[in-house]
Amino acid sequence: MASERLEPLERLTDMFRRLDGVGKKSAMRYAFCVLNFTDDEAKAFAEAILAAKSDIHQCSRCQNITAGELCPICSDERRDTGVICVVEDPRAVFAIEKTRQYGGLYHVLHGTISPARGITPDRLKIRELLTRLQTEEVSEVILATNPTVEGEATAMYIAKLLSPLGIQVSRIANGVPVGGDLEFTDEVTLRRAMEGRYLL
């Protein structure tokens, strides 16, 4: 009976817990925040959730998320259509775009190959990438999946798949993060940083 009286709060806490990286305490804190929202704010929040789900889908070309048919990057005529940067998820696109350095297009895989979690290559947008390489004039594919075990494996898988196509395939560099400290850099990263050293 006691719990019945707070059921709406528990339901909301449960929903917050479904978000990545949100534990029991944070979920409860967020639910309490919502209680302190004005009615208008709560309504706006609920509507934002539904709108994000209904209005956002994947770009028909690069699979990045967008509210239009083509994403803003694919429909930007100033971008270099000869280079495709392959990333795991839309967040990586945001991160690379923030550098304001890259002028090519993207291809979003929406995941990495992970036998442990049952994610086989056919569950990623690899087929769509191959189709693009057949229909678009692409000179280079940059594999920018994360430098994790799964990201590396996915990059290697795609590199192998693309090797017969005669397209230049590259992988982003590993190394010591700028502003980082050698003392706190793990051995593998440090070894990669040494291997990837460049002449001055």
Next chain:
Amino acid sequence: MASERLEPLERLTDMFRRLDGVGKKSAMRYAFCVLNFTDDEAKAFAEAILAAKSDIHQCSRCQNITAGELCPICSDERRDTGVICVVEDPRAVFAIEKTRQYGGLYHVLHGTISPARGITPDRLKIRELLTRLQTEEVSEVILATNPTVEGEATAMYIAKLLSPLGIQVSRIANGVPVGGDLEFTDEVTLRRAMEGRYLL
């Protein structure tokens, strides 16, 4: 134009940022999670927000949050109605209830006195506490506001207010947290722990 295409996502990110302790990066991560929700999950989330806002209000007796007229604690006949534990917010009630040690009632202030943030005593549920002390038979009031500057000030304010009523007023103890380390305990806490030492 570019931003227009992702407007629903930005609106959702903005809503997440209004939650306590959620920065730009977390808000975006949460928004992306919502995109990965099923339609049913997104609908359940939106409904949970609206339901929490519309169904949960304050207990007419102790001001704790509840979906009923009286909260589960106030309507539990086994509780000791002679003791009232005064706390800042409903989360403190949850925390104390988890100890399974306290059998009395609560009174939720919904904040602390904070001249800096313009929160004067009349904005807290202090008037409601005084009314309870006049109409209920209370022998002790435990002041369990947080051990922060504002929590202490609020406790002291209420203690002074209650002193003419001839009710026993107590304050929760300060000290070294169980499982804590003296080395990492701040001086003020350590001094309080020494002052509050008890004979074995």
